[in-house]
Amino acid sequence: MSQPLQATVIPVTPFQQNSTLFWCTATKRGAVVDPGGDLDRIMAAVEQHGVTLEKILVTHGHIDHAGGVAELAETKNLPIEGPQKEDSFWIDQLEEQGQRFGFAGARVFTPDRWLNDGDRVTVGELELSAIHCPGHTPGHIVFYYAPMRLAIVGDVLFQGSIGRTDFPRGDHAALLSSIKDKLWPLGNDVTFIPGHGPLSTFGDERRSNPFVHD
Numbered sequence: 001m002s003q004p005l006q007a008t009v010i011p012v013t014p015f016q017q018n019s020t021l022f023w024c025t026a027t028k029r030g031a032v033v034d035p036g037g038d039l040d041r042i043m044a045a046v047e048q049h050g051v052t053l054e055k056i057l058v059t060h061g062h063i064d065h066a067g068g069v070a071e072l073a074e075t076k077n078l079p080i081e082g083p084q085k086e087d088s089f090w091i092d093q094l095e096e097q098g099q100r101f102g103f104a105g106a107r108v109f110t111p112d113r114w115l116n117d118g119d120r121v122t123v124g125e126l127e128l129s130a131i132h133c134p135g136h137t138p139g140h141i142v143f144y145y146a147p148m149r150l151a152i153v154g155d156v157l158f159q160g161s162i163g164r165t166d167f168p169r170g171d172h173a174a175l176l177s178s179i180k181d182k183l184w185p186l187g188n189d190v191t192f193i194p195g196h197g198p199l200s201t202f203g204d205e206r207r208s209n210p211f212v213h214d
Contacts, residue, residue, distance in 0.1 A: 005126055005148055009193060010045050012038035013103065015064035020152050020193050023051045024124025031123045033057045033143065033152050034065040034195065035072045037103055042072070054123055058082040059154030060140040061090025062167075063097035063106060065195060070094075070107035079112040081121055084132050087139030089169070115141050133182050135175020136163030144186065151192040151202075157183065159200040162211045179212050 007022035013036045021042065023030030030051040035042055046053055056073055058066055060083045073080050091108060098106025115121070117132035121143065131142040136155045140163075143152040155163040157179055165172040183190075188203025206214050 003148060005145055005150065006049075007150070007193070008045055008049065009199075010038075010042055012036050012041060013064045013067065014101075016196060017064040018193060018195055018197075021045050021049070021051065022123070022152075023049065024126045027124035028052055029054045029124035031055045031057050032072065034059055034154065035068040036064040036066060037068045037106075039068050039072055039075075042068075053078055056080045057121065057143060057152075058111065059142065059152070059195065060137040061087040061094070062137065062155070063094060063101055063103055065154065066091060066094060066109075067098055067103045067106035070109040071105055073109060080109060081111060081113045082115045082130065082143075083111075083137070083141045084116060084134075084139035085114040086134065086169075087137050090137055090139075131182050133175075133178035135165060135171050135173075135178050137167070138169045138171070140178075142183070144190075146186075149187065149190045151183070151186065151190050153183070153192045153194055155195040157192065157205060157209075157212070158194045158196060159198050159205070160209055162209070163195075176212065 010019045012019045017036045020033040056078050094106045094108050115130040119130040121128045129144045133140050133142045133156045190202045
């Protein structure tokens with residue numbers, strides 16, 4: 001029996017940010033999480049897997065995660081959901097960030113739906129939970145698909161590390177609280193796709209991650 005959700009990770013931008021394409025296997029309707037750039041590579045994956053894009057999901061407003069959102073939404077006529085509204089100040093700086101880091105075409109956008117903790121996000125027949133996890137940025141959202149124990153966590157947590165908090169409105173204590181109070185209760189068996197680097201599980205990080213181990 002096939003899984004209800006399938007996903008593929010597409011590293012994009014000079015920052016090698018993990019943009020995630022996932023789709024409902026029953027309907028072949030899908031979403032792109034964090035299309036930070038290299039939209040041709042993302043669309044090649046969409047075509048390769050025969051997916052019909054339904055929406056764009058955004059974990060947070062940093063350029064490597066959100067730099068291609070406006071262009072993809074415009075060219076493919078897609079709605080944008082996420083992040084939480086506290087990240088609007090980052091999204092408002094996207095053009096400035098783009099010039100600073102050499103991201104051509106990065107533009108400001110307004111999500112069709114800001115997400116809050118506990119909101120539900122649908123893609124095809126799938127329903128994911130939005131979990132507000134501030135710290136790396138104040139409006140950071142994690143997307144969680146409970147039936148498959150899968151979380152798309154952006155820059156909250158990495159294999160062996162955690163998100164930086166030295167950016168404007170970063171908060172180290174809030175980030176640790178987000179991880180321990182919002183993510184750990186989901187279970188050690190949850191696999192997560194981070195914003196950079198390899199996949200891991202919450203259990204592995206609780207055992208070995210020097211920043212948040214038990």
